[in-house]
């Protein structure tokens with residue numbers, strides 16, 4: 001029996017582990033993929049206090065080592081279910097673990113366009129991470145789809161690598177920051193395609209062009225070597241939905257105390273309903289969730 005099981009070894013989960021261990025609790029962190037979560041895809045973090053420049057991978061590795069060195073047990077198994085019995089039960093594909101309190105810090109996954117051959121073209125022209133895959137498109141033609149900060153930043157990053165970048169957005173104004181949009185507009189190799197959706201991926205072995213349909217019904221085909229999909233993220237809460245209250249978009253309903261509708265079950269990071277999803281708010285959630293989980297256990 002653990003004191004606290006943390007589901008997810010991203011920035012929120014690993015910070016929660018640090019706080020829980022420093023409060024003398026026995027902690028297990030369960031992670032389905034690899035440590036670090038979403039931040040490992042960021043090439044250069046410029047907005048985390050104290051560290052003016054650090055890569056997402058280095059940040060995640062330092063955080064992982066910090067949690068491990070303090071004594072967190074970190075096990076790579078996918079959680080498929082949780083139960084609220086006398087203790088909290090966490091079921092993975094291999095084992096069942098119990099704890100007095102849980103912290104769900106599973107983050108979010110890429111939203112897909114939903115086109116028929118999208119999955120099979122991942123790594124063959126389709127990417128969800130410009131900082132991971134952009135270098136493969138040096139001197140080539142690429143498109144980015146989306147209108148949020150990720151799409152704008154991805155497009156800006158790619159203008160320095162690719163010879164030509166199309167930014168395709170379904171509306172005529174961006175959701176992302178104006179300053180990034182303005183920086184993008186100053187580039188000579190960007191072309192904006194507004195009020196349009198990517199409606200078809202044309203490929204042989206690899207993606208070679210995309211069909212783009214405008215709101216007015218007109219359709220055009222654009223030759224591209226790569227398409228970067230940046231249309232937002234989906235919270236990874238599906239496995240908890242039978243027990244935990246989610247909002248209409250699938251985020252865990254919890255206020256700043258990070259407590260869910262179930263006593264002893266907390267949430268931290270991007271899969272919580274909140275206004276600002278940043279690295280600093282993910283680590284902040286981790287600290288709050290762990291502190292409140294410790295209080296909960298101490299009052300049992």
Ligand code: NAP
Nearest residue numbers: 113146147148149150151153170171175230231232233277
């Ligand atoms: P987002 O803000 O949710 O933007 C998603 C974009 O994709 C929107 O423009 C949306 O269009 C479009 N979209 C959604 N579904 C689509 C579909 N099926 N087909 C075509 N377009 C679709 O997601 P994000 O850009 O990944 O950002 C997520 C969060 O991280 C945001 O809070 C963002 O501010 C934050 N972020 C911050 C930074 C930074 O501060 N440096 C960097 C990256 C991300 P509509 O606009 O029409 O809805």
